[in-house]
Amino acid sequence: MAKQDHVVVAVVVKPHGLRGELVLESYAESPELFGELPWVRLAPPQGRREKARRFEIETWRTHKGRVLVKFKGVEGRDQAETWREFLVTVSADLLPEPEDGAVYLHAILGCEVAAEDGSPLGVLDQFSEHGGQEVWSIATPDGREILLPARPEFVKDIDVAARRITVAPPPGLLDIYLAQDESS
Secondary structure (H helix, E strand, O other): OOOOOEEEEEEEEEEEOOOOEEEEEEOOOOOOHHHHOOOEEEEOOOOOOOOOEEEOEEEEEEEOOEEEEEEOOOOHHHHHHOOOOOEEEEEHHHOOOOOOOOOOHHHHOOOEEEEOOOOEEEEEEEEEEEOOEEEEEEEOOOOOEEEEEOOOOOEEEEEOOOOEEEEOOOOOHHHHHHOOOOOO
16 A cells, blocks of 8 residues: 555634634644644535645644644634534645654555454554544455454554564454354
8 A cells, every 4th residue: 555645634613713713623643743834725525625735824823732733724603613523634745754653544454454363353444533542444345344442452563664563452352343143
């Protein structure tokens, strides 16, 4: 799987105030990212037909656990409202290098996932956050889904170059997802 051109770093939640600020739910590890980027792209959510548009960040700040951003060219609450639910993406080339031992999630999408004993489980298909915890969705060859909490005790090794992830799921987790349907 090729490296993505644009990476989703946030989603626009709603307008804030009257000056055109937007409230972002950030997926970045640190909100400081928004101070380092020369521009971002707002892309429509799936199912909407608007075109993506590039914006320079005029100002940004944190507020109540979210990021407030003012983009150049977005003036007033009505204009800000048009960007509700849009995805905030950034060119992968603009992202800072990850710290030692860390990887960007977009870099491991599509990696083969195997148990510690080497048995294949499937492919890392997507990720999400539930209750403040990152959860990986692994698509099995037979079309099932395994949801794995991406905790250090369960993710044993990530080899980006080999496109392989080794995991040690908690006891019983695989039984829940891979048990054969009794009625078939």
